Amino acid sequence: MLVFRLNSVSFARTLRDLNQLWLSEAMAAPIEDYALLSDLQTGPLVSRNGSVDWLCFPRFDSPSLFSALVGTEEHGRWLLAPSYPGAAVVDRHYVDSTFVLQTTWETVSGRVLVTDFMPVGFGRSSLLRRITGLDGTVEMHQQLIIRPGYATVLPWASRVRDHADPEAAILMAMAGPDAIALRGPHLPQAYAHGHEGNFAVSKGETVDFELTWFPSHSEVPTALDVDHALDQAVSYWARWGGHCRQDGAYGDAVKRSLLVLRALTHYETGGIVAAPTTSLPEDFGGPRNWDYRYCWLRDAALTLESMLTHGYETEALQWRNWLLRAIAGDPEGLQIMYGVGGERDLPERELGHLPGYRNSKPVRIGNAAVAQFQADVVGEVMVALERLRLAGGKEDHFSWALQRLLLGFVEKHIEDRDFGLWEMRGNAQYFTHSRVMMWAAFDSGIRAVRDHGMSGAAGHWEHLRERLRDEILREGFDSGLNSFTQTYGGGQTDAALLVLPQVGFLAYDDEHMLGTVARLEKELLTDGGLLLRYRTESGVDGLDPGEHPFLACSFWLVEQYARTGRKADATILMDKLVGFSNELGLLSEEYAVKEQRMAGNFPQAFSHLALVRAADAMHRVDRLSLAVHTGA
Incomplete structure (x- = not known):
């Protein structure tokens, strides 16, 4: 030297x-x-x-x-x-x-x-x-x-x-x-x-x-x-961080994650952006570059749950009010994402004059997924609002009436294929995760009537719920593989299947889930010990193959391990994931293990949300998913 x-x-x-x-x-x-x-x-x-x-x-x-x-x-x-x-x-x-x-x-x-x-x-x-x-x-x-x-x-x-x-x-x-x-x-x-x-x-x-x-x-x-x-x-x-209810070995990471979620929330509108950036690549040099500066109903619903669990009832109510304003109107106009103020027009276009992060093209603004039908979204919203009711949040004539309309929307589209949680740009299909979230939407509506005194057709919703449950177990589970599948009749698996017990469709230790987890470990775990979303080589997403592990999926696996007594496995994986944070406690969307570098938009709300869930599972924090895990 x-x-x-x-x-x-x-x-x-x-x-x-x-x-x-x-x-x-x-x-x-x-x-x-x-x-x-x-x-x-x-x-x-x-x-x-x-x-x-x-x-x-x-x-x-x-x-x-x-x-x-x-x-x-x-x-x-x-x-x-x-x-x-x-x-x-x-x-x-x-x-x-x-x-x-x-x-x-x-x-x-x-x-x-x-x-x-x-x-x-x-x-x-x-x-x-x-x-x-x-x-x-x-x-x-x-x-x-x-x-x-x-x-x-x-x-x-x-x-x-x-x-x-x-x-x-x-x-x-x-x-x-x-x-x-x-x-x-x-x-x-x-x-x-x-x-x-x-x-x-x-x-x-x-x-x-x-x-x-x-x-x-x-x-x-x-x-x-x-x-x-x-x-x-x-x-x-x-002052805001001082209100955080957190403890345990990962308390500091939970607190910083909740702070990130707050930092990504617009103080006037209550809208929560998925990330403050656009087009940071999921695969360096590849085309998987998306604009995340918008408010996904799914991400915001999960944020509501995390905020409630850790003592931020005011922020949860603020988000609910943003939601009601954003989706007010004909349910047929429901979108999966909105602008910070609830704007609906988010056309995607490419900025050809920008070379992209480390020459990853194209740079995109707007997001074409705004026009997709993603059948899971209403379920995410309904589960979050049920969590709010359990925490003492009061419905008003507008909020509950809107939820009834959402359930009507789900019923109207119960036979429709969709593009799934991962916003596939291939053909619409029956995604197992999406069907489960439709089940969860009706399940939450039934609970609102029977447990919280809301008015509604609980008996009819129960019929639809059980119809979906029977269908999912018949069409979405491959007995030969002993695993749920990504799509009905498909042979691929998907990390999104780890969400099934989180919303109460079945127990974490149900044999169907244990078989699914074993297959996920076999087919989607990388050499670096992280879980891929799915195999992009299958062509199901309509894009060229190649991406790095999506961090939220591995945090979901931590939660699954923790809820089924695999404490040592949960600890090893959780320590690895938390270790991928930079020295400021920030996480990106993905992590390239071999290159030892972050990938995807940053900081990513979904990664921090999943970290909070995983830590709560490690700390045995009670959540809605535990309260309804019997899949009644």
Whole structure:
């Protein structure tokens, strides 16, 4: 190993120049190197090297201002890091149970602390970055490239005077409906592609920057008091995290997962996005790249259950109200996903000008799965709302009436094939998991009438429930394989079958389930010990084969192990899965074991939801699935 001692300013400048060359060739960082920030409206990602590579203002599903995550730095980013190539991150963490990120950099000339956060509760869209000198003097480099509209627009940039402080300047960028203002004592200078510059920070010195989005027809918002905004952000997240009911060996992971779910929830609408990103690949270099910045009814329903289990009744009710608004109207218009505010029009299109994360094409916005019929969705919603009733949530004339309409929708489509939990892009089929969730929808309706005094045709629903149960056991179970199958009459298996006991269709230790688990272990477990969703080589999903293990599936297997007395197997797998989190406790959609890297959109709500369920099973936390496991 070569060690250089930088005793001269000239040599330091040479290294700085080399660093600028490195910066100009930088590509998106490994997915696990990113940190999530949140103001409960949007979720930017900050890389370990100090670059904000993804930012959508003002909402999760707004067009991005920074798109380097799915392109290069020319597609927009905000880099703030020491100018020396030898600079190293020696510590990176969230302040307690918050999304206030602190990164300690060490260079040959000193140390600095960078604090990145978003203000919560100020009714504005801002990203704040504070640099604090810890030792010596460190030269910092800043590069700001603003590209609104998913990097399709080059904004008009200029310096203007701050009306509130005539001695200060603001760097303004404007294009169409978007205006962005950067405040700070060392504004970067214009160059061919954006703005950049260097400045020094000495021990005891603090330098603050605020990047604010606002509608271009409005006045520039006044500057925030950064100290106050920081105190408020820390206080909010610490207070929210302090209400978390969690214990056991995985208590910290559960708490961070619940915090992630909260961070992905829009504070005004209550909509929960599946992830704050689009097109992070399930298979590097492949086409399985999807936009997850929308609200899936399935994900939100599972979030409701987790929030209730761990003491967040208010958030659960907020989601129910979002649901009622989103799906209100003719049940025939029911969608599997909606925009953050309940929007229905989410057409999918490809952004050909973006090269994709590590050249994984295409980059997509919108999601064509919005038009799919997925027969499991009403069941997911009905099971979650039953859980809410069990926790003391009260129905009103609107909420229960809407649920009755949903059950009518299920009955009307009881003979229809669907595209399944995994949003297959092949042909519609009878997916066993989907049929079970239709069963669960009627089961929840029956319980609402008989256990909670709601009005409804419980006897008729019971007939439909039993009809489905007999059908599923006849058509969805292969006695020769001693296993449930992915589809009726098909020979493939599917990790989604692990959900059957979770919703009470049968017991975790039922012989049908034990046989299914044995087959899943034989056919879907990878050499790395993780569970695939299904075999993509079968062609059932209409796409080229190839993807990495979907983490939620392995967490479901942990739950199955824990509920059937396989404690040692559950512990080994759970420890492995929790170990795939980055040092901030964040999980992606998938994990590439051989490459030892994350894959898929990040952070992924479904992965964190499944972690909470698995931990609850390990800790023997009682859930609705246990209360109804007899499959009555």
